[in-house]
Amino acid sequence: MNTSLISSDSTWFLWAILTGIAALSIWLEQNYKWASKVTGCVLALIGAMILSNLRIIPINSPVYDNVWSYVVPLAIxxxxxxxxxxxxxxESGRLLxxxxxxxxxxxxxAVIGFLLLKNYIPNLYKVAGMMTGTYTGGSVNLVAMSDAFEATGELVSASVVADNLLMxxxxxxLIAMPSIGFLYRHFTHPIIDENEKLSKDGTTESASYWKAKPISLKDIAFAVSTAxxxxxISTxxxxxxxILIPTGNILMNLLNGLLGNKYLIMTTITMLLATYLPKFFGNIAGAQEIGTFLIYIFFTVIGVPASIVLIIQKSPLxxxxxxxxxxFNMVVSLVFGKLLKFNLEEIILASNANIGGPTTAAAxxxxxxxxxxxxxxxxxxTLGYIIGNYYGTIIGNLLNAF
Known part of the structure; x- marks a missing residue:
C-alpha cells in the first residue's frame, strides 16, 4: 500500500525530484560555506532522506531501479x-x-565484524562483500556487489539504509577531524595551516573547481556515446x-564472480582504454562533470531508503x-598514518576515498x-572503483566458506 504523497509510479515527478535535489545540492555546495563543508553528496543524500521520512516520496519505485540499472553504469x-x-x-604519490x-x-x-556477528545476521557474507566493496571504492561498488552475490532486495535495502546513515x-x-584538538596537536597539517577555505573572490572552493570550461557538442557526444x-560491451x-564459467567449487565460484561481474568488466575495460588511449579519453571535456552529476543523482537515490523506522525495525545489527x-578503517588509517608520518589531510582524504569514493573525497x-x-x-x-569490486568479491566468497 502506497502511503507517500507522490506515488511510486509518478515517473516524471520522481525524476524531477531526483534531478532537482542533485542540482540544488550542487548549487548549495558552490554558493554557501556551510554547504561546502557538508559537501553536495551528503546534502543530496540528506534531502532524499528527509523527503522519504516525511512520506513525500515513496521508499520504493521503478524510477529508483532505473537509476541503479542505467544511471550508475553510465556514470562509472x-x-x-x-x-x-x-x-x-x-601523480598520486604518497596518497596512494x-x-x-x-x-x-x-x-x-569486514572480517572481524563478520566473525562477531555471523550468528546473528543471516547471509552476512553477502553484506561483507557489499560493504567491503563500497568501503573501498564508494557507494557505486555496492551496486556491483549486491548483483554479484544475488542479494535479496530486502537485504540490499537494509544494508543501504545502514550504510547511508553511517556514511x-x-x-x-571526517569534516570535523581537523578541528579536533588531539588530532590537530599530534598530526602534521601543512595544507590546513596555509590554505584558506574560501577563494579570494569570496566564492567557495567547490565553485572554483567546477568553474565553467570549454565543452563542445563533440565532447558531449563522445562522452555519452562511448559510455x-x-x-x-561490458555487459x-x-x-x-x-554462462561459460561453471560453478561448483570455491575457485570456480570466485572466477565466475569476477569475470561474470559486468561492473568489474566495465571498470577494467575503461581503465585499459584510459591508460592506453589517454589522448582520446583524457581529453573528452565534460565527462567528469556529466558523470559526477549522475553520481549526485545516485546519492539522492541511496538516501531514499534511509528510513529511521527501517533502521529500528530491520537493520540495527x-x-x-x-x-x-x-x-577499523579510521583507526588503521590514523595509526599507520601517524607511524608513517602522513599529514592529517592525506589521512582524512584516504579514509574518505575508501568509505565514500572519489567524488565525496574530492568534494x-x-x-x-x-x-x-x-x-x-x-x-x-577512482582506483578504488576498480579494486573495490575485487576486494568485495574475494572477501564475500571467502567468508561464504564459514
Missing part, C-alpha cells in the same frame, strides 16, 4: 576516463600508499563469462556491522581548500 566509465594507471602511479593502507582497515573490519554521520566526523558503448562480455568496518578536498590534493584524491579514489 565517465568518471574513469582519467583513470590512467600510469598517471595514478606517477595511505589509501591502500586505509583499504586494509576496511578488510580487517552521512562519518562524513561529518553507452563501454557499458553495452555482453560479463554475461558470456557467467547491520548498522553495528557497518560501524565496525568504518571504525571534501575542494570544500576544504586542499587544492593540491584534489587530483591525487580523484585518482586514488
Amino acid at each position: 566509465p565517465l568518471l574513469l576516463y582519467n583513470a590512467n594507471v600510469k598517471k595514478i602511479k606517477k 600508499i595511505i589509501y591502500l593502507i586505509s583499504g586494509l582497515g576496511t578488510i580487517a573490519g 552521512a554521520l562519518y562524513f561529518f566526523v 553507452f558503448i563501454i557499458v553495452a 555482453k562480455i560479463a554475461d558470456s563469462f557467467a 547491520l548498522l553495528v556491522y557497518c560501524t565496525i568496518i568504518v571504525v 571534501m578536498a575542494i570544500a576544504k581548500g586542499w587544492n593540491n590534493l584534489v587530483i591525487p584524491t580523484l585518482l586514488v579514489g
Whole structure:
C-alpha cells in the first residue's frame, strides 16, 4: 500500500525530484560555506532522506531501479576516463600508499565484524562483500556487489539504509577531524595551516573547481556515446563469462564472480582504454562533470531508503556491522598514518576515498581548500572503483566458506 504523497509510479515527478535535489545540492555546495563543508553528496543524500521520512516520496519505485540499472553504469566509465594507471602511479604519490593502507582497515573490519556477528545476521557474507566493496571504492561498488552475490532486495535495502546513515554521520566526523584538538596537536597539517577555505573572490572552493570550461557538442557526444558503448560491451562480455564459467567449487565460484561481474568488466575495460588511449579519453571535456552529476543523482537515490523506522525495525545489527568496518578503517588509517608520518589531510582524504569514493573525497578536498590534493584524491579514489569490486568479491566468497 502506497502511503507517500507522490506515488511510486509518478515517473516524471520522481525524476524531477531526483534531478532537482542533485542540482540544488550542487548549487548549495558552490554558493554557501556551510554547504561546502557538508559537501553536495551528503546534502543530496540528506534531502532524499528527509523527503522519504516525511512520506513525500515513496521508499520504493521503478524510477529508483532505473537509476541503479542505467544511471550508475553510465556514470562509472565517465568518471574513469582519467583513470590512467600510469598517471595514478606517477601523480598520486604518497596518497596512494595511505589509501591502500586505509583499504586494509576496511578488510580487517569486514572480517572481524563478520566473525562477531555471523550468528546473528543471516547471509552476512553477502553484506561483507557489499560493504567491503563500497568501503573501498564508494557507494557505486555496492551496486556491483549486491548483483554479484544475488542479494535479496530486502537485504540490499537494509544494508543501504545502514550504510547511508553511517556514511552521512562519518562524513561529518571526517569534516570535523581537523578541528579536533588531539588530532590537530599530534598530526602534521601543512595544507590546513596555509590554505584558506574560501577563494579570494569570496566564492567557495567547490565553485572554483567546477568553474565553467570549454565543452563542445563533440565532447558531449563522445562522452555519452562511448559510455553507452563501454557499458553495452561490458555487459555482453560479463554475461558470456557467467554462462561459460561453471560453478561448483570455491575457485570456480570466485572466477565466475569476477569475470561474470559486468561492473568489474566495465571498470577494467575503461581503465585499459584510459591508460592506453589517454589522448582520446583524457581529453573528452565534460565527462567528469556529466558523470559526477549522475553520481549526485545516485546519492539522492541511496538516501531514499534511509528510513529511521527501517533502521529500528530491520537493520540495527547491520548498522553495528557497518560501524565496525568504518571504525577499523579510521583507526588503521590514523595509526599507520601517524607511524608513517602522513599529514592529517592525506589521512582524512584516504579514509574518505575508501568509505565514500572519489567524488565525496574530492568534494571534501575542494570544500576544504586542499587544492593540491584534489587530483591525487580523484585518482586514488577512482582506483578504488576498480579494486573495490575485487576486494568485495574475494572477501564475500571467502567468508561464504564459514
